[in-house]
Every structure is written in structure tokens, then in C-alpha cells.
Amino acid sequence: GTIIAPASTEQGSWKAFFDISTDGGKTFTKTAYVEAVDENGKEVQMIQPTIWESDEGIHAMFRTKSGYIYRSDSFDGGYTWSKAYSTGVYNNNSGIDCVMTDNGWLWLAYNPIRTSGIRNKLSLAVSKDNGKTWEDVTVLESTPINIFSEFSYPAIIADGNELFITYTYNRVQIKYAFIEFEG
Numbered sequence: 001g002t003i004i005a006p007a008s009t010e011q012g013s014w015k016a017f018f019d020i021s022t023d024g025g026k027t028f029t030k031t032a033y034v035e036a037v038d039e040n041g042k043e044v045q046m047i048q049p050t051i052w053e054s055d056e057g058i059h060a061m062f063r064t065k066s067g068y069i070y071r072s073d074s075f076d077g078g079y080t081w082s083k084a085y086s087t088g089v090y091n092n093n094s095g096i097d098c099v100m101t102d103n104g105w106l107w108l109a110y111n112p113i114r115t116s117g118i119r120n121k122l123s124l125a126v127s128k129d130n131g132k133t134w135e136d137v138t139v140l141e142s143t144p145i146n147i148f149s150e151f152s153y154p155a156i157i158a159d160g161n162e163l164f165i166t167y168t169y170n171r172v173q174i175k176y177a178f179i180e181f182e183g
Contacts, residue, residue, distance in 0.1 A: 003028075004078040006060065008047035016049045016062050018078055034060070034072045036084035046070055046084065052100040054130050061131070065093050067114045071131060089125070089134055090114040095153040098131075102160060103183055106131050109140070109154030109165055120144065122151035122167055124179065140165065140177055151175075 005019040005028065019028040036044035046062035049072075053059070057075040062084060064070050069091040072084040094111040101107065106127040111119050121142040125134045141151035154167040162180050169175040 002077060004051060004058065006049035006051050008049065010047060013043065014045035014047045014065065016046050016060075016084075018049070018051075018060075018081070020078055031079060031081065034062070034081045034084050036062075036064075036070050036072075038066055038086070044070060044084065048095055050096055050098045052098060052106060052131075054100065054104070056130060059131060061087065061096060061098060061108070063093065063095055064091055065116065067091065067116075069096060069108075069110065087131065087134070092116050092118055094119050097154045097156045099156045099158045099163070101158045101163075104128070104130070105183060107137075107156060107158065107163060108134065109156045109167065111152065112136065118147050119150040119152045120147050122154060124163075124165070137181075138179070140167070141169070141175070 003021040008016040015033040017033050018031045021028045044066045046064040048063045049060040051060045058078050060072050062070045068086045069089045070084040071087050072081040074081045090112050092113040093116040096110040098108045108125045112123045122140045124137045127134050143149040152168050156165045165177040
């Protein structure tokens with residue numbers, strides 16, 4: 001019965017948090033901001049969390065300005081979150097989305113580019129160990145010659161062994177991809 005809504009603010013520096021409701025969405029309580037620092041001790045600005053639940057707890061990944069996707073974990077139902085840490089997966093300051101399928105695999109739609117602002121490639125990756133390691137599965141869109149093309153803001157949902165993905169196509173259209181997998 002608990003609802004956990006990923007949230008963030010871009011007022012001043014980017015900060016992510018979660019809104020939690022235990023009364024069916026009538027009221028929400030805001031958590032503390034999720035903290036993150038890079039390997040040099042500098043604050044990592046992050047927004048737009050995407051979350052999933054596993055046997056280990058509740059987890060979130062974040063869009064950042066650091067060049068990488070960051071992750072945080074909660075072991076008390078989403079009320080407190082670990083200091084976020086780099087996943088080692090490139091992020092070019094673009095939106096990401098993930099979904100866990102019935103078999104426990106975690107699927108990630110993202111731009112696998114480290115250079116901020118370039119979004120000319122959109123990929124799908126899978127993790128079979130709850131987001132600890134990632135394997136690229138397919139490239140959804142790519143135009144390596146035209147760095148001004150943009151494929152971004154993916155949204156992904158799953159039903160059984162089927163994935164449904166939408167994303168912006170050059171900020172003019174919304175594109176849809178259907179993927180069926182075995183596993």
C-alpha cells in the first residue's frame with residue numbers, strides 16, 4: 001500500500017528525493033535529498049530517478065551531470081537512501097528509465113554517451129544481477145555521423161517477456177519500440 005514517487009528539483013543545484021504516501025496518495029512526505037559525491041569529493045548533481053524493487057530493497061538510478069548514471073539503495077521501504085554511487089554506465093546528462101521483469105532482469109533504456117548534450121545514440125541494456133553489471137542488448141537508434149540528431153527521454157514498461165519502449169525522436173516525434181526476449 002505504500003507509494004514511492006521519484007522526484008527531483010532543478011532549483012539551484014540538481015537534487016533528487018522521493019515522495020512517500022501510506023494513504024493511497026492522499027498525502028505525501030518528502031524524503032531527504034539523496035547525497036552523492038564523485039571520486040574527487042565533488043557533489044554530483046542528479047535528477048529524474050527511476051526506481052525498482054528487488055529482494056534486497058528498493059533501488060534508484062539517476063540522470064547526472066557527472067558523465068555516469070548513479071545509483072542509491074534503500075533498505076527501509078524508501079524512507080532513507082544510501083549515498084549515491086557511480087554505476088560506471090555512461091550518462092550524458094540525459095533521461096533514463098528502467099524496469100525489472102518477472103525473471104528478475106533489470107532493463108535500462110539510456111544514451112550510452114559520456115559527452116554532455118550529445119544524444120545521437122539510444123541503447124537498451126540488461127542486468128541479470130540487480131544492476132551491479134550491465135550488458136548492452138541492442139541499439140534502438142543511432143546516427144553516428146549526425147551528432148545533432150536526438151533520441152532521448154525513454155520510457156520503458158514490461159509485460160512478461162515483452163518490453164515496450166517510447167522515446168523522443170529528434171524532439172519532433174515520439175517513437176515506439178517493441179522487444180520480446182527469452183529468459
